[in-house]
Amino acid sequence: MTELIIEAANIGKILGTGPARVQALKDVSLTLSSGKLTILMGPSGSGKTTLLSILGCMLAPTDGTVRICGTSTTGAHPEQLAKIRRQHIGFVFQSYHLFSTLTAAENVQLALDVRGEQGHKAIAKTAEVLASVGLTSKMASFPRQLSGGEQQRVAIARAIVAEPSAILADEPTAALDSANGQATMAILSRIAKERNRAVLVVTHDPRLFGFADRILYIEDGSLTREELTDSKSIKAQQQA
Amino acid sequence: MSLVFTLASRNLFQDRLRFVASLIGIVLSVVLVMVQMGLYFGFGRMITTMIDHVSTDLWIVSNGAKCFEDLSLLSTAMQKRLLAIDGVAEVVPVVVGFSVWSLPDGAMTPVFVIGSDIAAGGLSPWNVVEGSVQSLTAPGTVAVDRSYYDRLGVSGIGATSQIRGLPVTVGAVTDGIRSFTTTPYVFTDLGGARSYVGLPASFTSHFLVRLKAKADVEGIRRNILSNISGIQALTPDQFREQSRSFWLFGTGAGAALLAGVLLSAIVGTAIVAQTLFSSTKDHLYEFATLRAIGASNGYIYKVIICQAVLSAIIGFAVAALIGTAVVHFTAKSALQIVITPNLMIELFLVTVVMCVVSAIAAILRVIRVDPAIVLTR
Numbered sequence: 007m008t009e010l011i012i013e014a015a016n017i018g019k020i021l022g023t024g025p026a027r028v029q030a031l032k033d034v035s036l037t038l039s040s041g042k043l044t045i046l047m048g049p050s051g052s053g054k055t056t057l058l059s060i061l062g063c064m065l066a067p068t069d070g071t072v073r074i075c076g077t078s079t080t081g082a083h084p085e086q087l088a089k090i091r092r093q094h095i096g097f098v099f100q101s102y103h104l105f106s107t108l109t110a111a112e113n114v115q116l117a118l119d120v121r122g123e124q125g126h127k128a129i130a131k132t133a134e135v136l137a138s139v140g141l142t143s144k145m146a147s148f149p150r151q152l153s154g155g156e157q158q159r160v161a162i163a164r165a166i167v168a169e170p171s172a173i174l175a176d177e178p179t180a181a182l183d184s185a186n187g188q189a190t191m192a193i194l195s196r197i198a199k200e201r202n203r204a205v206l207v208v209t210h211d212p213r214l215f216g217f218a219d220r221i222l223y224i225e226d227g228s229l230t231r232e233e234l235t236d237s238k239s240i241k242a243q244q245q246a
Numbered sequence: 247m248s249l250v251f252t253l254a255s256r257n258l259f260q261d262r263l264r265f266v267a268s269l270i271g272i273v274l275s276v277v278l279v280m281v282q283m284g285l286y287f288g289f290g291r292m293i294t295t296m297i298d299h300v301s302t303d304l305w306i307v308s309n310g311a312k313c314f315e316d317l318s319l320l321s322t323a324m325q326k327r328l329l330a331i332d333g334v335a336e337v338v339p340v341v342v343g344f345s346v347w348s349l350p351d352g353a354m355t356p357v358f359v360i361g362s363d364i365a366a367g368g369l370s371p372w373n374v375v376e377g378s379v380q381s382l383t384a385p386g387t388v389a390v391d392r393s394y395y396d397r398l399g400v401s402g403i404g405a406t407s408q409i410r411g412l413p414v415t416v417g418a419v420t421d422g423i424r425s426f427t428t429t430p431y432v433f434t435d436l437g438g439a440r441s442y443v444g445l446p447a448s449f450t451s452h453f454l455v456r457l458k459a460k461a462d463v464e465g466i467r468r469n470i471l472s473n474i475s476g477i478q479a480l481t482p483d484q485f486r487e488q489s490r491s492f493w494l495f496g497t498g499a500g501a502a503l504l505a506g507v508l509l510s511a512i513v514g515t516a517i518v519a520q521t522l523f524s525s526t527k528d529h530l531y532e533f534a535t536l537r538a539i540g541a542s543n544g545y546i547y548k549v550i551i552c553q554a555v556l557s558a559i560i561g562f563a564v565a566a567l568i569g570t571a572v573v574h575f576t577a578k579s580a581l582q583i584v585i586t587p588n589l590m591i592e593l594f595l596v597t598v599v600m601c602v603v604s605a606i607a608a609i610l611r612v613i614r615v616d617p618a619i620v621l622t623r
Contacts, residue, residue, distance in 0.1 A: 055622065058621060059618040062538075064616075064617045064618040065618050088542055089540065089542070091538065091539065091540035092539070092540025092541075092542075093540070095540070096539075097539060099621065100621075101620075103532075103535040105253065105535070106260070107253065107256030108249070108252065108253060108256065112249060112252060115249060116249050116539070119248055119250070119545075120536065120540055120541040120542070120545050121540070124247065124248055164539070176621050
């Protein structure tokens with residue numbers, strides 16, 4: 007069953023002040039539903055990362071509203087936003103951002119630890135998730151002992167271990183070779199389908215389109231087009 | 247078990263050089279605090295050593311006397327007046343004063359003479375390792391501490407010399423009765439002491455007042471003060487406190503030690519703060535990642551405070567070993583460093599507080615970190 011996970015309505019974001027003031031996002035509205043992998047595509051400086059930060063409750067919009075699983079983030083205190091992230095959102099970063107002093111298993115377990123989940127149950131959950139990304143044999147390895155593709159798979163495992171409703175991935179394949187990039191996208195697509203999560207992948211690599219259920223195009227801070235790939239129908243949408 | 251400890255400890259030990267530098271800072275700071283506190287307590291203990299080693303209910307000293315060594319003069323006639331007060335069982339005079347001891351080469355050295363009626367249970371030497379206290383009842387017999395052999399030019403029992411030109415023989419030797427003024431103590435009987443300090447028989451320095459069983463000490467103390475003017479009647483605790491207060495704070499010696507303690511603690515705090523701040527800065531993206539994945543402020547504080555407490559525990563353990571060695575090697579010195587188990591516990595708590603306070607700068611840095619920075623790198 008498809009559920010509405012993230013709803014963003016009329017999002018605007020101004021960054022900087024004075025001469026450095028930039029309208030990073032203009033009247034952006036979108037929804038992310040469970041079971042779907044959405045790709046957000048756009049050139050550098052188009053506002054992809056700003057939009058991801060706002061959808062991920064790391065940045066407050068200047069205008070508009072964001073609702074995560076029905077909860078509005080408007081006016082929320084940083085601690086409340088952290089709680090929303092903890093409960094509903096998993097992140098996959100371009101540079102992985104694994105903790106260099108923790109093993110693969112500990113890196114994954116950390117996402118449970120910050121939620122107060124510890125002990126045998128957390129260890130078992132970690133092992134299961136690492137197995138699902140094919141890293142059972144690398145559980146005790148430190149990030150420096152893993153390849154880029156393996157590190158990204160650990161990051162994906164960390165993002166999904168606490169079973170968040172949405173996975174937000176920022177250029178997850180940018181630092182990977184083609185094969186590892188495809189493998190990473192395959193895992194994210196499987197997460198969307200098999201675990202019924204809303205997955206948003208920010209990228210500018212058109213080779214990844216095959217994994218998407220929907221592609222959103224962003225340019226100069228506005229969503230310019232939306233393609234629904236499952237029905238092969240293309241819905242072009244010009245926003246102001 | 248939470249990963250807070252794992253993350254904190256591994257981050258702390260990751261940069262070994264920085265950790266060692268931080269540890270050296272903590273250890274130096276704690277050793278300095280420990281030694282200065284030890285000196286403070288050692289000094290305090292030496293100041294009251296005479297008061298601690300005599301059994302009495304009250305000390306009677308002249309009004310102006312601030313400490314045991316203060317040359318107080320009381321009329322011996324007061325002894326009868328004191329005995330006449332209801333509840334007083336015994337009054338023992340004690341004579342103290344500076345005098346000069348003749349060295350074998352004809353030179354003189356100052357000594358502090360302490361004399362009392364040994365048979366009446368006055369202020370007699372303790373830790374006697376050679377000879378006996380009873381020998382002091384013989385005229386011209388004195389007790390000296392063996393740590394002052396060189397200063398006094400004697401080598402043990404039977405050694406002879408002169409005090410203020412009067413012949414004396416060493417009849418007892420003690421161990422560890424050292425004066426914080428560095429002037430050697432010389433114990434003798436009451437009459438001898440009067441001769442050696444030049445005090446007429448009509449005067450004494452202090453009276454030890456012992457009360458009858460179950461007597462009301464405070465009531466009798468007030469009674470003494472209302473019946474006899476120009477004196478102080480002090481319980482041993484009051485006399486101890488008055489002596490400590492005079493020597494430690496009246497002279498500024500204690501204040502200087504405490505100021506040293508404070509400065510050492512501040513230096514230690516600054517060193518740990520600098521290390522924790524620099525470690526936190528190096529791991530800023532990790533803290534931003536923690537925030538991005540939803541860690542609460544409390545979780546992040548725990549990581550930093552855990553690092554601070556770990557630094558404190560390791561730093562204190564090393565400092566305690568060094569402090570114990572310093573105590574051992576200075577045990578026979580003029581000014582002892584006294585580190586009691588309670589002081590150790592208190593110092594450990596001070597170290598933990600010092601390190602946790604040091605974490606404030608790092609915490610302030612981390613709470614300002616924007617989790618969105620993880621998306622820009």
